Amino acid sequence: MAKMRMNSSSSSKTTTSKWIISLLFCCLCIIYSIHGATFKSSATPSLNRKVYGFGSNANGQLSQKDYSSPSLVDSLKSSTVSLQCIQQLDDGSSSGVRVFMVVSGGGVNGGDALYGFGSSNGVNYLLGLNTTQSFKTPQLIGSYSSAIRSLACGAEHVLFVLNNTARDVYGFGNNNYEQLGYGFSSLSVPTLLPNAALQNINVDKVFAVYYSSFVTEDTTNNLYGWGDNTFAMMGFIGSQIIISNITLLSGPQTGNKYTSVKKVVGYGRSLFVLTTNGQVFASGSNDQGVLGVNSTTFQIPTPTLLAGVTAPVLDISIYRQGVLATTNDGSVYYWGNNDMNALCTTQTPMSSILPVKIDASQFTPALTQNIVQISLSYQHAMLLAQDQQTIYVCGDNSEGQLGISPFVSTVNGAKFSNNTTPASKSVASILTAATKNSFVLTTDGKLYTMGTISGSGDTVYYTSPSLLKNIPTSVQLEHVYTSAGFVFATEHDTGRTWAWGKNRSPYNFINPIMNIDQFTPRVIPELNGVNVTFISIGYGVVSSTTHSTVLFLSNDTLSVYAMGSNAFGQFGNNNKTNSIQLIPTRNQYENGTVIIDSINCGAIHTVMRAKRKSYTVDQYDLFVMGGNSRGQIGLFNFDDIRTTPLRTSQQNIKQVTTGEFHTITVNIETRGGGGSGVKTYITKPYAAGDNSYGQIGLNALQQVSSFREVGNLEQTSNGVFYNITQIDAVYTGGRSTFILTANGTYVTGDNTYGQLGFDPSVNGTKFIVPVLNPNLPSNIIKIAISRPTGGHVAILTSNGAVYVMGQNDKGQLGLGHTNNVFSPTLLSVPNNEQVIDVSTGDDFTLIITGNKPCPGDCNYKGVCNYVSGFCSCASGFTGYDCNLFDCVDPKCNGHGTCDTSIGICKCDSAYSGISCERRKCPNDCNGNGMCNTKDGVCTCFAGFTSKVDCSTPDRAGISVFDWRSFVTLVVIALSVVMLVVKRM
Numbered sequence: 008m009a010k011m012r013m014n015s016s017s018s019s020k021t022t023t024s025k026w027i028i029s030l031l032f033c034c035l036c037i038i039y040s041i042h043g044a045t046f047k048s049s050a051t052p053s054l055n056r057k058v059y060g061f062g063s064n065a066n067g068q069l070s071q072k073d074y075s076s077p078s079l080v081d082s083l084k085s086s087t088v089s090l091q092c093i094q095q096l097d098d099g100s101s102s103g104v105r106v107f108m109v110v111s112g113g114g115v116n117g118g119d120a121l122y123g124f125g126s127s128n129g130v131n132y133l134l135g136l137n138t139t140q141s142f143k144t145p146q147l148i149g150s151y152s153s154a155i156r157s158l159a160c161g162a163e164h165v166l167f168v169l170n171n172t173a174r175d176v177y178g179f180g181n182n183n184y185e186q187l188g189y190g191f192s193s194l195s196v197p198t199l200l201p202n203a204a205l206q207n208i209n210v211d212k213v214f215a216v217y218y219s220s221f222v223t224e225d226t227t228n229n230l231y232g233w234g235d236n237t238f239a240m241m242g243f244i245g246s247q248i249i250i251s252n253i254t255l256l257s258g259p260q261t262g263n264k265y266t267s268v269k270k271v272v273g274y275g276r277s278l279f280v281l282t283t284n285g286q287v288f289a290s291g292s293n294d295q296g297v298l299g300v301n302s303t304t305f306q307i308p309t310p311t312l313l314a315g316v317t318a319p320v321l322d323i324s325i326y327r328q329g330v331l332a333t334t335n336d337g338s339v340y341y342w343g344n345n346d347m348n349a350l351c352t353t354q355t356p357m358s359s360i361l362p363v364k365i366d367a368s369q370f371t372p373a374l375t376q377n378i379v380q381i382s383l384s385y386q387h388a389m390l391l392a393q394d395q396q397t398i399y400v401c402g403d404n405s406e407g408q409l410g411i412s413p414f415v416s417t418v419n420g421a422k423f424s425n426n427t428t429p430a431s432k433s434v435a436s437i438l439t440a441a442t443k444n445s446f447v448l449t450t451d452g453k454l455y456t457m458g459t460i461s462g463s464g465d466t467v468y469y470t471s472p473s474l475l476k477n478i479p480t481s482v483q484l485e486h487v488y489t490s491a492g493f494v495f496a497t498e499h500d501t502g503r504t505w506a507w508g509k510n511r512s513p514y515n516f517i518n519p520i521m522n523i524d525q526f527t528p529r530v531i532p533e534l535n536g537v538n539v540t541f542i543s544i545g546y547g548v549v550s551s552t553t554h555s556t557v558l559f560l561s562n563d564t565l566s567v568y569a570m571g572s573n574a575f576g577q578f579g580n581n582n583k584t585n586s587i588q589l590i591p592t593r594n595q596y597e598n599g600t601v602i603i604d605s606i607n608c609g610a611i612h613t614v615m616r617a618k619r620k621s622y623t624v625d626q627y628d629l630f631v632m633g634g635n636s637r638g639q640i641g642l643f644n645f646d647d648i649r650t651t652p653l654r655t656s657q658q659n660i661k662q663v664t665t666g667e668f669h670t671i672t673v674n675i676e677t678r679g680g681g682g683s684g685v686k687t688y689i690t691k692p693y694a695a696g697d698n699s700y701g702q703i704g705l706n707a708l709q710q711v712s713s714f715r716e717v718g719n720l721e722q723t724s725n726g727v728f729y730n731i732t733q734i735d736a737v738y739t740g741g742r743s744t745f746i747l748t749a750n751g752t753y754v755t756g757d758n759t760y761g762q763l764g765f766d767p768s769v770n771g772t773k774f775i776v777p778v779l780n781p782n783l784p785s786n787i788i789k790i791a792i793s794r795p796t797g798g799h800v801a802i803l804t805s806n807g808a809v810y811v812m813g814q815n816d817k818g819q820l821g822l823g824h825t826n827n828v829f830s831p832t833l834l835s836v837p838n839n840e841q842v843i844d845v846s847t848g849d850d851f852t853l854i855i856t857g858n859k860p861c862p863g864d865c866n867y868k869g870v871c872n873y874v875s876g877f878c879s880c881a882s883g884f885t886g887y888d889c890n891l892f893d894c895v896d897p898k899c900n901g902h903g904t905c906d907t908s909i910g911i912c913k914c915d916s917a918y919s920g921i922s923c924e925r926r927k928c929p930n931d932c933n934g935n936g937m938c939n940t941k942d943g944v945c946t947c948f949a950g951f952t953s954k955v956d957c958s959t960p961d962r963a964g965i966s967v968f969d970w971r972s973f974v975t976l977v978v979i980a981l982s983v984v985m986l987v988v989k990r991m
Contacts, residue, residue: 052873054499055857056483059472059837062819062851065461066492067526068508069851070475072465074526075407075414077429077447077455080464082144087111087452089119092160094133095384095441102126104442105133106464107165108145109155111452118152121167121197124464132193133163135179143467149177149197161186161215167197168222174210176200176222184218185251186234202233204253216240216273222253223268230256230265230280238276239308240291258310259288274325280310285319285335288312295328296360297343303360315362316340324383326441331388332362333378339365339390339421349388351401351421369420370399384439390421395433395450400424406443407523408458414521429455460524470818470825472837472854477507477527484855489848490544490794493517495557496528502538502562504531514555516570519589533591538562545577546795547610547667549636556608559591564602567594575611576649577633583649596652601630609665609696610795612639615652616663629657629672637668638712639696645712657714661690666739667795669696669703672714673734677901686901689732692717692746700742701775702756708775717746717755718777727753727777738790741797745790746777752787753777761829762792762800762813782830784810788875793819793847801852802831807841807874809834809854817850843874862888883910896922917943929956 060069072078089111096103105125113120122145123134131139135148156170164180164187178187179194187194188201211225218235232241233250241250242257258265258280267283276292288310289298298307301314313320318334325331328344331351340362341350352365367373378399380391387402387409399421400409409418410427428434432449439445442462447455456463478484483499492509505528510517517525538561545556556577559568568591569578576583580594595601597619604627605616611634616627630652631640638645641655662673671694678687693714694703701708704717704727719726728734733749742757754763755777761767764780789803798814810831811820818825821834836842840856859876861869869880869889878889885893885907892910899905903914903923914923925940932938936947936957947957 052858052860054483054860056485056499056843057840057856058475058478058484058487058496058853059856060475060851060853061469061472061821062848063492063817064467064469064851066509067460067524068489068492068494068848069469069473069853070477070494070507070526070528071469071473072526073407073477074457074460074463074465075404075410075523076412076426077410077457078463078465080145080454080456081466082464083108083110083122083454086113088448088454089452090155090158091436091438091446091448091454092158092165093438093440094125094160094162094165096162102128103162104440104462105160106145106438106440106446107148107158107160108454109158109167111154114150115152118150119155120150121148121155121158122146123148123165125462130193132180132195135165135195135197137195143461143464145464148179157210157212159213159215159221161219162217164215164218164220165197166200166213166215166220166222168210168213173206174208174225176202176205176210176213178220181218184235184249186215186218186220189251202253204231208253212268214271216271216278217275219273219278221256221271228265228267228283230258230268230271232256235276238292238306240273240276240278242290242308242310244308259312270323272323272325274327277325279313279323279325279330281320281323285321286312287316287320287323287332295344295358297325297328297330299330299342299360299362301361313362321377321379322381324381324388326383326385329383331381331383331390333381333390335377337374337377339374339378339381341365348417348419349383349386349402351388351390351399353419365421371420371422374399374421380437382437382439382445385441385443387439387443387445389427389437389439389445391434391437395435396428398424398427398434398437398447400427403443405523406459408439408443408445410445410447410457414523416521416523427457429453468817468825470821471823472821472834474837475853478505479528482528483857485859486542486844487846487853487855488542488544489846489851489853490546490555491849492524494846494848494853495542495544497539497542502540504534504537504539504542504559505529506531513587514553514571516557516587516589531591534559534568537566537568539568541605543607543613544794545571545608545610545613545665549611549634554611556611556613557591558606558608558613560603560606564604565595565599567596567603567606568592569594572611575634575647577608577611577613579613579632579648579650579652581650596630601652605663607663607665608633609639609669610634610667611636612665612668612670613652614640614663614665614670616660617652619654626658627660629655629660629663631655631670635712637697637710639665639668639670641670641695641712641714643713657693661734662737664737664739666702666741666744666797667697669694669698669739670714671703671717671737671739671744673737678732679901687732688898688901690734691732692728692734692737697742698775700757701773702739702742702744704744704746704753704755704775704777706776708773717744718753738792740792740794743792743797743800744777745783745792745800747787747790751779751781751785752783754780754783757797760798760814760827762798764800764812764829764831766829784808784831789845791845791847791852793849793852796849798849799847799852801834801845801847801854803842803845803874805872805874807843807856809836809842809845811852814850819847819850819852821852841874843876863890865889894922896924899923930958932957935960 090109094105107123110120124142124145127141153169153171156168158167166178169175177197179197209225210222212223214221220234221232233253236250269283270281278291280288290310300311318336321333323332330343332340342359342362345357352369377393378390382389390399401421411424412426435450436448444458444462484496485499487496494508496505506517507525507528510525512522539559540562541560543558554572556571570588570591600620603617613633615630617630618627632648632652635647659675695714718728735747738745746753755774759772786805791801793799802810812828842854843859844855858873861871861878865878868884869878880889885891891907894905899912900923902918903912906913912923919925926943928938928945932945935951936945945957951957952961
């Protein structure tokens with residue numbers, strides 16, 4: 008009988024098991040029916056990527072034009088320019104260079120206007136604008152009702168004559184040698200020259216040499232001069248240094264005077280007069296034999312005919328002690344000193360007191376026509392041929408000032424450039440500048456520029472978003488990364504890497520084969536085939552030495568490509584060197600067993616969020632390498648890690664980020680979970696390193712060499728963040744930090760320019776402990792802090808808007824002005840396009856607009872945010888592409904892990920339930936009782952007793968699975984179904 012009862016018990020148990028299996032199958036069917044419902048997603052929009060920039064373009068980082076080729080001067084592109092002249096000193100510095108031009112029809116009633124730009128040298132008269140401000144773009148100086156007939160530039164003064172009946176002569180600038188008239192020191196604006204003698208001369212042309220002034224008379228073509236006569240350059244012998252009155256100059260032509268003057272040129276106190284019949288007369292200083300009269304006499308007071316040149320001279324140009332001249336028989340001559348390699352020849356002698364014909368072999372290709380115009384400047388020259396289209400170039404091209412293509416840094420001899428003349432144009436005049444610039448004026452009145460951007464006359468600072476024009480239209484960029492004048496960007500999908508901007512030795516890693524800024528984006532060839540997912544740029548100065556490191560993270564998560572400075576071992580490749588690595592090289596750590604999630608570098612240190620392949624848990628730790636001069640890698644000391652990455656005690660890292668000399672981590676920590684308690688996860692920020700501006704928020708301006716909780720230097724229970732248990736993200740750079748929390752965004756550090764969103768005059772220039780800024784937007788997905796300076800900030804929100812604040816001296820906030828801004832201000836983006844990425848360099852900002860598709864278009868189980876590229880999954884789904892099943896409680900109450908393949912928690916051994924919310928009883932009470940899932944204690948059914956697991960029957964013959972057991976199991980199964988349905 009007992010045996011029969013036991014068989015009955017087994018049968019009952021089997022039947023019950025079948026019922027349970029059936030119920031669970033129904034549960035799965037219900038789950039599948041809900042999970043399997045199609046989520047209707049909108050059609051994926053096209054990428055439609057554009058890149059805009061604002062702020063400084065001094066190194067071509069805004070990629071507007073290629074300044075190694077002729078580019079229209081922006082502010083004059085709709086104007087007609089007729090004349091141009093230049094003031095420049097002999098050292099090639101920008102402090103002495105000013106360029107002036109006449110705009111035809113730009114004046115009053117259709118008359119002409121005078122424009123100019125350049126250095127004011129701190130005085131108010133050199134630019135004719137009555138201001139000490141310097142200008143990098145042409146400014147309107149004067150507007151006239153008549154045309155300007157002639158324009159001339161001395162060293163520090165300007166002359167021009169109007170084409171009116173009176174032939175009025177105006178001037179401005181320095182009057183130290185009375186070159187503008189008698190009785191005053193300077194003229195700060197264009198002024199009709201107060202010289203009575205000029206009123207009696209029907210002026211044809213004006214000329215200016217150093218501190219001297221000249222005019223020719225229209226009918227007689229006589230030459231008059233006044234001003235500086237040092238070294239008797241005007242032909243007046245004696246002690247008369249200054250010629251105050253306008254004086255008819257003596258000359259060797261008819262009547263012992265000049266009667267057919269074409270041009271007056273000179274440099275310093277050396278003077279040349281070119282006549283219409285091709286003769287050249289020289290006088291004044293003859294240092295280095297610069298006058299070309301076959302004499303070593305230091306001073307030639309009497310105008311003397313140029314020696315050794317028999318053919319008529321067409322043009323002549325001088326700079327310092329070097330001279331070029333061209334004749335009507337197709338010859339070009341040089342004399343004086345050729346120490347600057349600008350005299351279009353490599354032949355000997357390098358210096359000569361007698362004009363030397365440049366050998367035909369120096370011209371590439373051979374010269375077949377006359378050169379009609381020459382412009383010689385500091386270390387480079389241009390020669391315009393008779394057809395007004397052919398230009399030969401010579402000398403230095405380090406800034407692209409010769410416009411030659413393909414680029415070469417120096418042209419030895421004279422080389423024809425098929426790129427210097429603008430396409431389909433004829434050239435009216437050429438002008439070379441000591442700032443390593445050149446200007447080409449075409450016959451249709453358009454002014455082109457090339458060379459150094461800051462001296463080009465073109466826009467250097469863009470105060471509003473401007474489309475980057477040199478990015479190929481077929482290229483769809485995904486992310487952009489900026490630093491001190493240079494830019495890196497990755498392409499959508501392929502991760503191909505582009506770069507442009509500053510490319511100067513020793514960090515000319517954008518294009519190592521040359522040492523010139525790269526105005527056009529260039530693919531980094533060594534990274535072809537590498538899908539780069541993230542780029543970190545480190546930049547800083549240590550002991551007066553600049554260090555810049557660029558790290559590229561590959562999508563294989565095992566490889567980091569590095570270039571730049573490795574002086575402190577910041578590559579982590581056990582190969583510290585003071586040599587600059589200009590080509591990215593691949594690095595893997597611990598023989599390729601370290602999986603890298605993210606990498607960031609400061610000025611001289613590198614940190615990684617990474618884990619070893621051998622880890623059995625999904626936990627990332629902190630790895631560090633490089634310089635530790637300020638404790639920035641948090642090892643309780645200041646010793647560098649110059650070998651391979653060191654895994655620190657900072658574990659379970661959610662995020663790590665760096666500033667110049669500090670590091671901040673966000674750590675995942677647990678609370679509770681003991682006994683019957685629920686384990687919870689919190690996130691806390693920790694920091695180490697430099698804190699001189701309060702950038703790591705330790706409530707004290709002191710550096711620390713170990714990681715301390717941000718806002719809580721003493722690590723007590725009353726820190727700023729002690730009660731904040733959810734740190735969403737931290738952004739730091741320069742000397743400022745932003746901490747995104749569930750309670751809002753906190754800021755700390757440098758606020759000199761209002762970059763923290765507070766008025767520095769009211770709230771101070773430093774915050775040494777994090778402070779909540781309620782004015783910042785709530786839907787932040789990225790904060791870009793300018794590197795390396797940290798002076799301005801751009802905030803990207805989830806709806807594609809950008810807010811800016813901080814330093815704005817170069818228009819880097821893109822708000823149309825250059826005033827600093829102390830509160831987050833919405834950026835006006837062209838066409839109201841949505842922004843998907845933003846990056847801030849030292850004094851410029853770049854944004855990418857368009858759409859960022861989500862992986863798999865969220866598999867129709869979620870909604871894509873086309874700004875962040877992240878899916879918002881429908882209830883019940885998870886994963887970056889919503890292709891995984893979510894658990895009711897993704898954290899499984901801290902007692903298990905979510906199995907996203909089925910959407911059910913895998914519980915720890917002591918817990919059960921769909922969300923691991925149930926504490927297990929020993930042996931599940933052996934089916935002979937009910938488990939109290941709160942404390943894991945069995946309540947035995949009638950007939951069974953046990954203090955632990957209901958394993959002992961208290962009388963024979965009682966079935967293990969009575970009706971109460973069955974009902975209990977049914978209730979449990981149904982509760983599972985109801986719980987799943989409820990969360991759907």
